[in-house]
Amino acid sequence: APLEWDWRKKGAVTEVKNQRMCGSCWAFSVTGNVEGQWFLNRGTLLSLSEQELLDCDKMDKACMGGFPSNAYLAIKSLGGLETEDDYSYQGHMKACNFSAKKAKVYINDSVELSKNEQKLAAWLAVKGPISVAINAFGMQFYRHGIAHPLRPLCSPWFIDHAMLVVGYGNRSNVPFWAIKNSWGTDWGEEGYYYLHRGSGACGVNIMASSAVVD
Amino acid sequence: TSANPYPWASGAEAWEPLSPELLGPARFALDAYNRGRAAGTRAGLGAVRGRVRRASRGSLYSLEATLEESACKDPMVCQLPVSKKTLFCIFEVLEELGKHTLLRRDCGPVDTKVTDLRNETFNSVLPLSSKDPLPEEFSMKMISIFKNFVATYNRTYESKKEAQWRLSVFTRNMVLAQRIQALDHGTAQYGVTKFSDLTEEEFRTIYLNPLLREEPGKKMHLAKAVRDP
Numbered sequence: 001a002p003l004e005w006d007w008r009k010k011g012a013v014t015e016v017k018n019q020r021m022c023g024s025c026w027a028f029s030v031t032g033n034v035e036g037q038w039f040l041n042r043g044t045l046l047s048l049s050e051q052e053l054l055d056c057d058k059m060d061k062a063c064m065g066g067f068p069s070n071a072y073l074a075i076k077s078l079g080g081l082e083t084e085d086d087y088s089y090q091g092h093m094k095a096c097n098f099s100a101k102k103a104k105v106y107i108n109d110s111v112e113l114s115k116n117e118q119k120l121a122a123w124l125a126v127k128g129p130i131s132v133a134i135n136a137f138g139m140q141f142y143r144h145g146i147a148h149p150l151r152p153l154c155s156p157w158f159i160d161h162a163m164l165v166v167g168y169g170n171r172s173n174v175p176f177w178a179i180k181n182s183w184g185t186d187w188g189e190e191g192y193y194y195l196h197r198g199s200g201a202c203g204v205n206i207m208a209s210s211a212v213v214d
Numbered sequence: 215t216s217a218n219p220y221p222w223a224s225g226a227e228a229w230e231p232l233s234p235e236l237l238g239p240a241r242f243a244l245d246a247y248n249r250g251r252a253a254g255t256r257a258g259l260g261a262v263r264g265r266v267r268r269a270s271r272g273s274l275y276s277l278e279a280t281l282e283e284s285a286c287k288d289p290m291v292c293q294l295p296v297s298k299k300t301l302f303c304i305f306e307v308l309e310e311l312g313k314h315t316l317l318r319r320d321c322g323p324v325d326t327k328v329t330d331l332r333n334e335t336f337n338s339v340l341p342l343s344s345k346d347p348l349p350e351e352f353s354m355k356m357i358s359i360f361k362n363f364v365a366t367y368n369r370t371y372e373s374k375k376e377a378q379w380r381l382s383v384f385t386r387n388m389v390l391a392q393r394i395q396a397l398d399h400g401t402a403q404y405g406v407t408k409f410s411d412l413t414e415e416e417f418r419t420i421y422l423n424p425l426l427r428e429e430p431g432k433k434m435h436l437a438k439a440v441r442d443p
Binding site for chain 2: 019021022023025026059060061064065066067068069070072073110111112113114119122123125126127133136137138140141142143144145146147148149150151152153155157158159160161162171172174183184186187194196207209210
């Protein structure tokens with residue numbers, strides 16, 4: 001893996017979004033990943049619809065939570081994702097209003113990624129932003145800097161929040177993952193969370209995945 | 215579990231120092247921690263505080279405790295007097311029909327240096343026990359920070375009672391943020407955020423995704439490793 005990488009600088013990442021009072025992080029994590037995959041494979045960055053997943057992905061539970069792995073299957077079986085403009089975010093579940101005619105992107109498959117953080121970094125640099133899920137310990141009060149909570153306080157077995165890794169690097173010799181969150185830009189570092197890299201901090205390496213666009 | 219939408223109305227969630235009611239769940243959590251440990255290496259309870267949420271069928275106890283355990287695992291080998299290791303633990307114990315179940319056990323060593331520093335910070339700025347009367351200077355400072363928070367994040371509350379409750383949640387959260395800060399190995403700064411007036415339960419219920427810890431998702435096949443071009 002290169003020493004550092006940032007997909008934001010390469011135009012593969014849309015603006016930070018806001019899930020509002022709804023546990024829909026899983027949908028934002030997945031649309032962020034598909035946005036990156038579509039950009040890398042088709043050259044166009046589109047902001048995609050989380051509301052479509054909230055309303056139409058019946059394997060998941062909208063604001064009550066969900067799994068990226070289920071969401072990829074839903075996108076595949078629905079026939080794609082509409083854009084944010086066509087199917088805008090409401091922050092609560094409604095009747096499914098997906099129209100295949102309006103779908104702007106599709107995916108062919110989804111894959112689980114390695115739990116080795118060095119291999120994850122290498123994958124990210126070549127293939128694009130990665131959907132991850134972590135233990136959100138301390139994030140309620142996170143302001144900035146590289147978080148590295150004590151392992152017993154941030155156990156990898158209590159995963160409860162999905163996000164999108166968009167890059168990595170080092171700040172004053174402290175290795176970090178740059179992670180796009182979905183709590184708006186008035187949280188963290190302009191909406192981003194920086195987490196220690198290389199120690200399996202908060203289980204960041206446990207549930208890494210990506211869509212595949214051919 | 216879902217968050218009580220009007221926690222300020224019941225007042226049932228306040229953190230309390232160890233009371234007879236908390237003793238049972240605390241002992242149960244300690245026993246669970248010590249299970250399988252040889253006599254002489256078992257941990258003992260230090261400071262404990264906790265809170266309880268009651269539902270129709272049972273009660274959920276959230277406990278924060280320090281445990282003291284001998285740093286020597288084998289008394290046959292350790293001849294010299296050994297120092298004690300302090301652990302900071304978070305336990306969640308569910309009591310249903312008189313039966314206890316341990317739902318959460320997160321323990322980590324508390325570095326002495328960190329502990330001292332933390333205590334110093336807390337003693338000088340933040341009183342730790344919810345039973346201690348807050349020093350006036352501290353209360354005034356918190357009110358001022360809270361007013362700033364309300365203005366910054368455009369918060370409105372339904373009543374004075376709710377505002378008062380939110381101030382107490384905010385104050386407890388500031389203590390918690392300092393504790394998280396002291397126990398972080400990285401460069402992160404913790405403090406006031408737009409979520410600072412929410413209880414931990416409210417935050418978890420509203421913004422997080424509890425499904426991720428409860429069930430396995432659909433299995434996907436493994437990605438091929440990338441190759442150096």
